[in-house]
Amino acid sequence: MPYPFAVPRTYTINPELCLRFQEGEGDCSKCKDACPEGAVDFEQTEEEQELKIGAIVVATGYDEFDASLKPELRYDLYDNVITGVEFEKKLLEAEKTGKIEINGKEPKDVIFIQCVGSRDKNVGNEYCSRVCCMYTAKQATMVKDLIPDSNVTVCYIDVRAYGRGYEQFYENAQKKGVRYWRGNPAEVYKDDGKLVVRAENTLLGDPKEISADLVVLATGMTSKSDARELGNLLKVPQSGDRFFLEAHPKLGPVNTASDGVYIAGTCQGPKDIADTLAQASGAVMKALIPLCQGKVFIEPITSVVDEEICSGCHMCEKICVYDAPTFDEEKGVMTINSIVCKGCGSCGATCPSGAISMNHFRDQQLFAQINMLSS
């Protein structure tokens, strides 16, 4: 079970670790023998289920940024350079034991580094991850609570305490004695067994070195590694930051280019719990509307095939990302499924015989636009 209050409350076998599934190891069945309910089933295989549904909500979340992509911070080299998520686990333990331990010792000098993998074009993530300033403020406060005589420093560029109660939370961390140090650390190295963080204090205009027993990297959010595959499957494009692209940031923040497919939470971009939940309910509302109505309306601009001209060459079928064109065996021509057609015009542009045009949007209109722009 991944964690004690997991839902569903069921154990899972990791075949990569289970001896039974290792080649040549064979037939361990200790778990099966021990289970009084007889719930362990080694024979389970992947299965496909087909569901008929009226709407899809994508809520696949995010991946944590891989801190080793910032080699100058030495996450991969030193075991007392850890990520915020790893530190969160330490803090969970500390809740029970009352003690934070790093390599068997209570850290006295703790440095938090912000914007690891966020606001960083160098690693391809220009965006802000929205949560790190506040989760760091929380963690830093907890360190001060658990180790009152510790020196806790947060290296930041901008403190983005924008949400409700956040500014007070930031201030509270300061009240507890957390030091805020404006300056993005250049590197972490080890000197005489102690970590040293090189960072300019930009508010003093001085480069400095601060030593630490523990460095916590506030790693940001990145899009799911398989977002592209899921996006292709659902015809939901990604934006430049690789998160799913909403139909319109204001008019349709939970809608996507695919009708009936809605996005919510961090799969659309980093956000905190409150914003995620608000958006999730928003996606639910959008999904509810057609369900309540029992009907959907489709956009009028779709492509149509002139059956007289179409040669049935299948070119349009190949280009269409929405799978709208199909071949009509009887007539020997292509037909367009107007429900899934988005009216993007790709098929019309591709059709060698000019058999495809757009309803309500003729080529002449397009040329008029082009002429206007080019003049």
Next chain:
Amino acid sequence: MKYAYFLGCITPNRYPGIEASTRKVFDAFGIECVEVPGASCCPAPGVFGSFDLKTWLAIGGRNIAIAEEQNCDIMLTCNGCYGTLQEANHLLQENPHLVEMINEILAEEGHQYKGEIQVKHCVEILHNEVGLDTIKEHITKPLDGIKVAVHYGCHFLKPSEVRGQGSSERPRMVDELVNVTGAESVDYKDKIVCCGAGGGVRTRELEKSLLFTLDKVNNANAVGADCLLDICAFCHLQMDVGQTELTGKFGKELDNIPVLFYTQLLGLAMGFTPDELGINMHQIPMSDKILKI
């Protein structure tokens, strides 16, 4: 109405004209000013407060305690004194443990701080208690045509949460008191900015402190003011003596501008002579325009 006139240092020992004009004006309004016998330096909030807060509070508490023995509120003519006594009174009224601490120190001399009186600045009394209408009735020689650059000074207004004199950015009280004399309070750059004397800067870094005054004088001259007007004996000294120091010791060029304390200006409008008000004792001579009134 009766007030214990807390003199402080600069009013009685450098600018007795401020003391004389205040007594005359208050007398005309039927307000009695009694002595605070054996009062000392307030002591200055930014100077002694910077040296040792406890000594500062103790001496301040002592001065209030002596005034309490006269059974009336304190009136004073210096923002420094106001800053110290008003703040000390506030701190002591809010914190019984401080009263205990101070009274232990004062016991030997036979004083006791009780916390029963208030500390008021002379302009506060003129504005809020005498009132603009009554003042207007007493004006016999309206100062028409005189342009006045009002300098509030810092410790009369700030910290506003303790002083309670309203906005520290846009104060109106002294401007109204000036306008009622027939003179015109003119706006000028950095009107509410410090004279430069406070916080021990005049004592420690005279030349730097006078740079503030140089700005003040230039800014007041830039709008054609006939005089700088203050409500603080220390600002008064900084701006009056300061001008001679700037031109003398430090070789700066400036157009001298006369400096008046508010009760001196009011006294003129009420028909007192410049001699009676000690105006001719200033370092920077009064202009004919003012003297002719």
Next chain:
Amino acid sequence: MDKKTGVYICHCGLGGSTETEEILKKLPKGSIVKDSQYLCDITEQELLIKDINEKDLEQVVVACFASDVHRSIFKKVGDEVGFLPNLIKIEESDDVVEKIIAALDDLKPIKPEETEVDVNPSVLVIGAGIVGEQASLDIGDAGYKVYLVERRPNIGGHMAQLDKTFPTLDCASCIGTPKMVATGQHPNIELLTCSEVIEVSGHAGEFKVKVLRHPRYVDENECTGCGICVDNCPAVVASEFNLGVGPRKAIYIPFAQAIPLAAIRDPEHCLSCRMCEYVCDKKAIRFDQEEEIIEFEVGSILVTTGFELFNCDLRPELGYDKYDRVINALELERLCAPTGPTAGEILIHGKPPKNIVFVQCVGSRDKNVGNEYCSRVCCMYATKQCNLVREKVPDAKFTICYTDIRAFGKGHEEFYNRMQDEGVIYLRGIVSEVYRGENGMMKVRVENTLMVEPVELEADLVVLSAGLVAPADTPQLANMLNLDVGDDKFLAEAHVNIRPMETRVKGIYMAGCAQGPKDISDSVAQTSGAAAKATIPISFGKVKIGPEDEVKVVKETTATAAPIEKEVTG
């Protein structure tokens, strides 16, 4: 206190208690005290039920951190044993023993019984800015009736005043107007402008609502918005919609795209010459119109009352009240907007401004004026406004004085970078004061904190990035609906993280800036969320309510504003 009691101290937020023995000592015989992990987990609850049945416990107390969100989780316990655990909130700073014993002293049994009531299939939405519109459209589209009540003469709120929106630079009218039109035409939306909700009673499923409708003095259905009355009106006053940047008449249409497109007469400034009445072909002018009270019932209520702009006069050192070269950001927005009083021409003292300084955090992050919170939008709108002005004044220079650039939303950081690339100077330091220099230009005093140097910038235009504050009458609204108000004076949600759109009253939801500052994207996403919350009980048709869910009528009128549009802070 003689009942056999079970005390369960949950680990959440507390890390457990070592003082179980001490509590047990103070309880009647047969009681138990347990330290347990994750009581919200269903197996733990099964153990709890087992304990209650086996040990004949007569009452149960659960001490946990998030008691306010966990009540419904113990439904299963209630169903099985006939009573619900009493939840008490324990915080880190509390003396656990003391708090639990104190709670036991005054324990009232909670019966699991709730009444099931029918849900009226309609929703009241209070406030018709973009947030109220979107919620109404969502609920209306789902097939339910919406009463959309708006105090001003028209819908559209602040968004209608904007030129373009960040970070995509979409034209605000182009995306706002279709929403307004759709709202105005939607068959399921009953639009009540010039109206205020004055009384609400009842409970989730069946709220009784009273709305006071102020006279418009124009028949909304007859008026075509032709504007001939406006043209002939002799009384001229400053336009609230344009924040005083332009004029309007005493009878007026707030702006060209206003919905409903009907004139309104402002009785305060009307000269009663009756010229409008004389010229109106449709005979739509109604001098005798009086205020009326409209009553109806709804199943859910959605509060979308938005925000007001911070009153910049409260920071007098910035000179907003003193210098006409110091304006607030919304005023600049009206100057930039092609629909604005200058048709988008930006002229300051007759000249396009060349040197513009933006002052961030005016009224935000400022305990000094009582607003500790961040307004969330100012960093980005200032960045956007640099772009807007640059389009019209290509050689203008921009400096944004800030403390932290909070470009946290999707595409925000990218937009911030782009504007930096285009030469906008971000100067880290909050402006201390603004004054007029000898040449009539503004001087801005600010420390460049990254250079550790105080500087004076010269500007021909100073724009104050005013923050968002709760509407002045939020306390009265909260009082009427039995809602809580946060320290920041915005309406309080049931739980800041877990239930951001719900209020403490079942059936009443909120969205957008009524709950705290947020940008349009976040507001629109949230409002659809709140609409979902309001719609769900309606689509079920039934809702369970307990005695605590009743809205008690507060007997005082909350009507405050005249029907004319009021921009309180201008």
Next chain:
Amino acid sequence: MEFVDEIIETGGPILGSEHMETLRVCMQCGKCTGGCPSGRLTAIRTRKMILSALLNMRDEVLSSDELWLCTTCYTCYERCPRNVKVTDITRTIRNIAGREGYLAKSHRMAASYVIKTGHGVPINDAVKESRKKLGLSEIPPTTHAYKDALKGIQTLAKKTKFDELIDFDWETMNLKE
């Protein structure tokens, strides 16, 4: 002890701990320095002083001349968006600096006048003449006129050890050399 804590503990008993605790919450916006009248004319950088204090740079702060360039005009104090009581924090840091021997001679001299005469600015003969001309008492009714009262001030200074702080010599009634 952290310098921040030292400052809070020094000022707290007189000015209030909550008042002093505001030091911790500075968000480095620079509003203080931007509007500082002294900073325009001198080298004082208020925000930098606060930051240095927060970063435990005790010696730098205490030994700096800039510390003494604040005229206590309270502009920063009034405008601070986080309500940091800057001026009172400055006064407190100066208290600590004084104990560490950083009081300037000129300041100790002014302080010594108070012990000697009860006045920071004592009377002189010229002013006595002026007072007479104005119809005021030649000697003002202060410690100048009441010698017992002056003793009271001197006792007070001994009790608070103010004499030791400024190195006052009771023998010569002057500063020790």
